[in-house]
Amino acid sequence: MNIWKISIQNIKTKPLYTFLSICILALSITLLLGIEQLKHSFKNQIETNLGKIDLVIGAKGSPLQLVLASVLHLDNPTGNISYSEAKKIGKNPRIKSVVPISYGDNYKGFRIVGTTNDFQKIYQAELETGRHVEKSMEVVLGATVAKTLNIKEGDTFLSSHGLVENSVDVHADELTVVGILKPTQKVIDRLIVTNLESVWDVHHHEEEVDENQTEHHHHHYETAEEEKEITSLLVTFKSPRALLTFPIKINESTNMLAALPKYELHKLYEYTSVGFQTISWIAYLILVMSCLTIFISLYKMVKERAFDLAILRTYGASNFQLIKMVLYEGVLIAFLAFALGFLLVKIGLNYVVDFIASKSQRNILQELPFQEVLHLGGLVLLMVIFSATLALYPIIKMNISTILSHEK
Amino acid sequence: MVQTRNLTFQYKKKDAMFRFPDISLEKQEHLLILGASGIGKTTLLHLLAGVLQPSSGIIFINEEDVTTLHQRKLDQFRGQNIGLVFQKKHAITSLNVLENLQARLYCSKKPVNQNKIDALLSQLDLLQHKTSKINALSEGQLQRLGIALAVIHQPQLILADEPTSSLDDKNCKKVIELLIKQAAQTEASLIVITHDHRIKSYFQNTITL
Structure with missing residues (x-):
């Protein structure tokens, strides 16, 4: 007791x-x-998803929406921008690196991002198995995607149009899984990464089909390089000083929108x-x-x-x-x-x-x-x-x- | 064993002062203090138990002047040397019979001897109620448990406050006989305060307040 x-x-x-x-x-x-x-x-x-992204450049619209879509991959993008114009910006001496991203499709709700191999570097994502994307219609899966959908290297699937899962608007071209990324606890875990060409190819074919069916032959078809579009451009500067002037310049002198993800997300966090x-x-x-x-x-x-x-x-x-x-x-x-x-x-x-x-x-x-x-x-x-x-x-x-x- | 001299007590400055006759009790001697209600019987008992401090006078228990002891010392002294028996409530309701006895020994810092507990319970006819809740006991059983709790730690002095007043003749006789028997077994002095004249014949020393 x-x-x-x-x-x-x-x-x-x-x-x-x-x-x-x-x-x-x-x-x-x-x-x-x-x-x-x-x-x-x-x-x-x-914080972790921000990585080294200093600036996001995309179509005019809401800066927060642009950041949400391009950095957190949550919202719909504001629209598209011309790839050739975006590339011009990338040549600016104050810029360290640019990574273009292009959206359009999803597979079972997971977004398919057309980008370059530099995209993975933003998130320090390494390959678990397989290899990086080398040619069009090849994809690398984020860890969560591979685990949830139970897809392995070598499997193929058909993507559907838009960013929301649907079975109505399915593309005809098969995508092949060539690699799977290690888990990073970042947004890339739930993305399907491919190159820009895949996104363009998928949509390019469809436009041709559409045009044939509706017999709009008079429509002038520009060469591929001219009309190529991307959703946004993720920019890293050499020095933070560029943060002050560079976005203003873009917003005033081009028809594109430059948004500072740190600032926008801080605002979101405040809300x-x-x-x-x-x-x-x-x-x-x-x-x-x-x-x-x-x-x-x-x-x-x-x-x-x-x-x-x-x-x-x-x-x-x-x-x-x-x-x-x-x-x-x-x-x-x-x-x-x-x-x-x-x-x-x-x-x-x-x-x-x-x-x-x-x-x-x-x-x-x-x-x-x-x-x-x-x-x-x-x-x-x-x-x-x-x-x-x-x-x-x-x-x-x-x-x-x-x-x-x-x-x- | 127990000596008091010139004991007085006042609840508040303006209240009437109680004056108590001197008590002198040898070891194993018993004492009955009789008196009507409101005359200060319980006050005297509480003074002897060290629960109240007298306004003046001294109390020696077992050659120790309890009026000079500090709070903590007094608690310990009371826990080890004195056993109190009350009129109605006797035990802690959240504990059962056995747990009450164990808690009592724990608080007195005395070792728990299971055989001794069992022997005492069987003497008081409570062994079959060892694990009973307090609420489940009858009045007679409760009174006997009260006695058990007052003697289990082998005190030098047992103080009983109206132990028989609410009991019928049969139980009254049983309880007072048990009290005297247990006092003898533990070689303790017994002081009973009561207005119950039925138990007068059991005592040689009587004080009437």
């Missing part, structure tokens, strides 16, 4: 109260941990963090409420069991031992709630992300660093100890004699 055992027995005699206290505290812990994890994942996703903050506040509020519940439960116990506590004193227990007894009850509830909350986050968040995110975004979830979990655990423990201490006040003021003489 010791103080711990007495605390546990005290808890066992009021199962409903204990259960409710644990549930409400666990709920707030779940929310707080969940929000932190989502926030962390989101931030992480943005969304308002939502995160609101939920955080709600979670903190629930935490306060649950601590109040624990306080009431312990305070009630101290008041109702005044005689039990007084009797323990006559047995020789010190005030300090009684305080420990009540504190242990609070700490035990906090510990159980934290374990439950942690478990709920582990299970719940994966389920929620599965539910709301499309297949291609599942690897967005990042583990919350241990330090954050510890930080929150410390906060909860502190709050619980605080509420327990308030509940302890009657013990400190306890007059054993009065309690014992009122037992009758």
